[in-house]
Amino acid sequence: VQQNKVRSYRGFSFRFASFTQTMSDLITMFGQWDTLTKSLGTTEKVRDDWWNIIVRRYSEEWRFYHTLTHIExxxxxxxxxxxxxxxxxxVLLAIFFHDIVYDPMASDNEMRSIEVFKKFALDANLTQNVMARISNMIEATISHSAENRQTDLDLCLFLDFDLAILGQDVDVYKQYTENIRREYIHYDDAAYRDGRIKVLTSLLNSSSLYATEELQEEYEKQARRNILEEIASLQSQN
Structure with a gap:
């Protein structure tokens, strides 16, 4: 089984989910964070303190899919x-903060992620409107549905980005399923199988997995094939 690799950058360790990651990946991510925080007008201290929090959170030892690789x-x-x-x-803020709290044994990760984001928003002196907007975007990842598909393209794209993993090539999807299983190692095989099939079936029953025509065209067919194959694999274990 592929292991998360521990690296060090800017004075602390972090974990990527793949051996293919390079130090340049983290530097690139920091570059986007640096550009974002500069555009928000934050101080260097806020930038660095929260970058450290982001890396530490996404490097928690129980994460195997919801890691820095996912953010990348x-x-x-x-x-x-x-x-x-x-x-x-x-959209960048939603990407960086949407899974900043991730406890596989909890059911309120999204709402707790919102609370962490609000702490950053206060440190960064963001407006109430921006705080509410990002909070709503993070909360939307609970159901991955956008009420205003015709008018809220930013939200639709963000949600589609989050589900793009479902439409990847078979080998990439297989690695994703293995990493998800490792995050839910506290469930026995039967409980995990039943719960996972329920989630996957719910996805299949949706009229479309993706809210935007562009990502639907790129990922929908492969995503449904991947999901059907995973369900069949899980059922064969029964």
């Missing part, structure tokens, strides 16, 4: 589609 993947999609995004800073 969303940032790559952000860079790919940024010309379609109206409020770049908001």
């Amino acid at each position: 993947q969303l940032l790559q999609l952000y860079n790919q589609w940024k010309e379609r995004i109206a409020e770049l800073e908001n």
Whole structure:
């Protein structure tokens, strides 16, 4: 089983989910964080303190999928589609903070992530409107549904970025499923199988996994194939 690799940067250790990661990946992520915080007008202390928090949180030992690799993947999609995004800073903030709290045994990770984001928002002197907007974007990851698909493209793109993993090649998807299983190691095989099938079936029953036509065209068919194959694999273990 592939192990998370521990590296060190800016004075502390962090974990990526893949041996293919390089130090340049973390430096690139910090570059985007640096640009974002400068555009928000934060101090260097706020920038560095919160960067340390972000890296420490996403490097927690019980994370195998929801790691810095996940953030890196969303940032790559952000860079790919940024010309379609109206409020770049908001989407970046949602990416960095949406999984900052992740406890596989808890059911309120998104709401707790919002509370952590609000602490950053206070330190960064963000407006109440921005605070509310990012909070709503993070909360939307609970159901991964956007009520205003026609008018809220930023939210739709952010949610689609978060689910893009479902539409990856078979080998990438297999690694994703293995990492998710490792995060839920506290469940026995039967309990995990039943719970996972329920989640996957719910996804299949949705009219579309992706809210935007662009990502639907790119990922929908492969995502549904991957999900069906995972369900079949899980059922064969029964």
